Amino acid sequence: MDQNETIDKNVKSSNNKENFDKQNSFQKTCDKTENKKPIETVSIPSLFQYATILDIIYMLIGTTGGLGNGATFAALLFLIGNLLNSFTARSTDICTLNFTALAIEYCPPGYQLVASNYFSSSFICHFNQTTFDFQGAIEKQILYVVIIGCICLVLSYIQVTFWSMAAERQTKAIRKKIFQSILRKEIAYFDILKAGELYTKLTDNVDKIHDGIGDILGFIKGWKLTLAMLSLSPLLFISVALFSKLVSSLTAMELKAYGKAGAIAEEVFSSIRTVLSYNGQEREEK
Structure with a gap:
């Protein structure tokens, strides 16, 4: 009796091993068939096929913010260029000044005015606005740079925030559509595609779509x-x-x-x- 039970166990074990090998062979065949299929690319308009009216409004607001951000960034570069030009132009002007004549006209008697102490002498010598307008021009340029920088910061926030909101809403809709599609599949479909692989595709693939909806950058x-x-x-x-x-x-x-x-x-x-x-x-x- 014990010998027969041992034989039955060995037969069952060999049958299970054969079924296990057949299942692996079937999986390898499915993998080869899957590898032969070409990878289908999705066009950019297809990424937004699940966008609602609210999502489109969000994207338009984010796009407007991105365009404004690019414009303000160009204006910021322009102002910084003017600021640097003011320094270089003023250095050239200083080299051509007649310090002796300026000292006689604006400074106290006996004061020696040279290029090295020209800017610090504004508190001692009584330069008029035409002669000494460098500091005011620089302060004005810096004020413009600060204002444009604040505007650029606000527009960047609008751009990233509204595009992220639109992307989050659309990826949620895509996940819902994929889940509904999985529930309508036949049982044989799950013999080829395992549950863990479905979960990975449902999360990682959709996250790639979420990351693909990005920002706008421009320069002038x-x-x-x-x-x-x-x-x-x-x-x-x-x-x-x-x-x-x-x-x-x-x-x-x-x-x-x-x-x-x-x-x-x-x-x-x-x-x-x-x-x-x-x-x-x-x-x-x-």
């Missing part, structure tokens, strides 16, 4: 510098296009690998007793 400069920079723009566009294509392919490979790893890990953790009973630890570790 003098026409000579613009022409010089535009001469390099084709090379810049080509490099950006190649880099984007490389990143998209690597992202697809990353998501696919994470999905398979998540599926295997969750399946092993949920069925750890079965794995241990059939001594499948080494197989799962691979």
